[in-house]
Amino acid sequence: MTSAAVTRVRAALARQPRIPLAVLPTPIYDATRLRDALGGPARCPRVLIKRDDLTALGLGGNKARKLEYLVADAQSQGAATLITTGAVQSNHARMTAAAACVAGMRCVLVLTTTVDEPAMAGNLLLDRLYGASVRLVPSVDPMLAVGQDEAVVAEVVADEEAAGRRPYVIPIGGSSGIGVFGYVGGTAELVEQLDAMGVSPTRLYFASGSRGTQAGLTLGAKLCGASYEVTGIAVSAGEPEKIERAKRIANDAATRLGLTERVDLPDLVTDQGFIGEGYGIPTDAGLEAIRVLARTEAILLDPCYTSKGMAALIQHVRAGKLSPAETVVFLHTGGMPALFTESFAKAFTQQS
Ligand SMILES: Cc1ncc(COP(=O)(O)O)c(C=O)c1O
Numbered sequence: 094m095t096s097a098a099v100t101r102v103r104a105a106l107a108r109q110p111r112i113p114l115a116v117l118p119t120p121i122y123d124a125t126r127l128r129d130a131l132g133g134p135a136r137c138p139r140v141l142i143k144r145d146d147l148t149a150l151g152l153g154g155n156k157a158r159k160l161e162y163l164v165a166d167a168q169s170q171g172a173a174t175l176i177t178t179g180a181v182q183s184n185h186a187r188m189t190a191a192a193a194c195v196a197g198m199r200c201v202l203v204l205t206t207t208v209d210e211p212a213m214a215g216n217l218l219l220d221r222l223y224g225a226s227v228r229l230v231p232s233v234d235p236m237l238a239v240g241q242d243e244a245v246v247a248e249v250v251a252d253e254e255a256a257g258r259r260p261y262v263i264p265i266g267g268s269s270g271i272g273v274f275g276y277v278g279g280t281a282e283l284v285e286q287l288d289a290m291g292v293s294p295t296r297l298y299f300a301s302g303s304r305g306t307q308a309g310l311t312l313g314a315k316l317c318g319a320s321y322e323v324t325g326i327a328v329s330a331g332e333p334e335k336i337e338r339a340k341r342i343a344n345d346a347a348t349r350l351g352l353t354e355r356v357d358l359p360d361l362v363t364d365q366g367f368i369g370e371g372y373g374i375p376t377d378a379g380l381e382a383i384r385v386l387a388r389t390e391a392i393l394l395d396p397c398y399t400s401k402g403m404a405a406l407i408q409h410v411r412a413g414k415l416s417p418a419e420t421v422v423f424l425h426t427g428g429m430p431a432l433f434t435e436s437f438a439k440a441f442t443q444q445s
Pocket of ligand 1: 426
């Protein structure tokens with residue numbers, strides 16, 4: 094039975110413009126073989142995997158939920174072109190390009206790259222396949238190019254306006270108050286599924302980047318009365334600024350939804366222990382997580398995000414931080430195209 098809290102959240106979301114882009118609800122998968130590989134029921138909690146890698150839009154992933162609201166907002170403003178930014182292998186950029194196709198809009202992607210001519214593979218190949226126009230911004234570190242890519246976005250906006258097309262700029266990762274609605278709705282869906290299964294998980298693990306997912310999951314957990322602690326695993330540095338952003342956009346979403354609940358900084362802390370050398374650089378623990386999930390459950394994690402989130406869960410099991418009596422949920426946020434890049438092939442074969 095749907096709880097009153099979930100019904101209230103769904104009613105608030107139903108008042109927001111939204112276009113259907115994702116196949117929902119996504120399934121929950123009981124990862125029994127993974128549990129066996131981590132010591133079985135005597136050592137490892139029950140691990141449920143929420144399969145948001147199966148949202149279907151453009152090979153799936155977490156951004157589909159955010160884009161349902163962002164693209165609807167763009168259309169309600171009469172926009173013809175979606176513009177967004179990210180690193181060259183951005184999943185968000187690929188899914189924005191896919192969403193633009195479905196919505197009948199143009200798409201311009203401003204992508205930072207550390208090499209002059211990035212290989213036409215993985216997400217970048219799909220961006221082109223979806224017909225997006227790509228502007229590359231060279232940078233020594235993809236996460237440090239923010240100022241540079243802003244200048245290019247301003248140029249693209251001016252070009253679109255000059256051509257008589259109204260642009261709509263989606264912030265990096267789709268992480269804005271409107272984007273946050275995606276995981277407020279995702280939480281209502283998850284809490285309802287867990288209730289129907291009769292389980293009360295203690296933690297929800299997921300990989301946290303630009304923090305829109307985290308803002309939505311945290312606000313959603315508060316609104317829906319979720320049983321679990323929202324356990325974000327950071328994949329990139331810059332916690333102080335990002336935590337403030339998460340708070341700002343979560344509370345902007347709450348205001349837009351007409352709800353009085355608010356999230357605070359302590360609700361939004363992430364675990365910084367699994368970033369490794371930096372954003373987009375695979376870690377040994379992450380590569381092990383990719384191999385274990387592939388060989389136990391045939392589930393594909395990605396080298397940049399989900400592998401680091403799952404590495405945290407595995408490490409917490411091995412360190413005895415989780416009791417076998419618990420149930421935990423791992424939110425699989427997608428990212429599979431990055432497996433089909435030269436850099437992943439190199440990292441994987443070096444470690445094998
Ligand atoms: C596969 C995957 N997982 C997790 C994330 C993190 O989501 P957020 O940027 O909302 O923190 C991203 C962001 O691009 C992603 O592509």
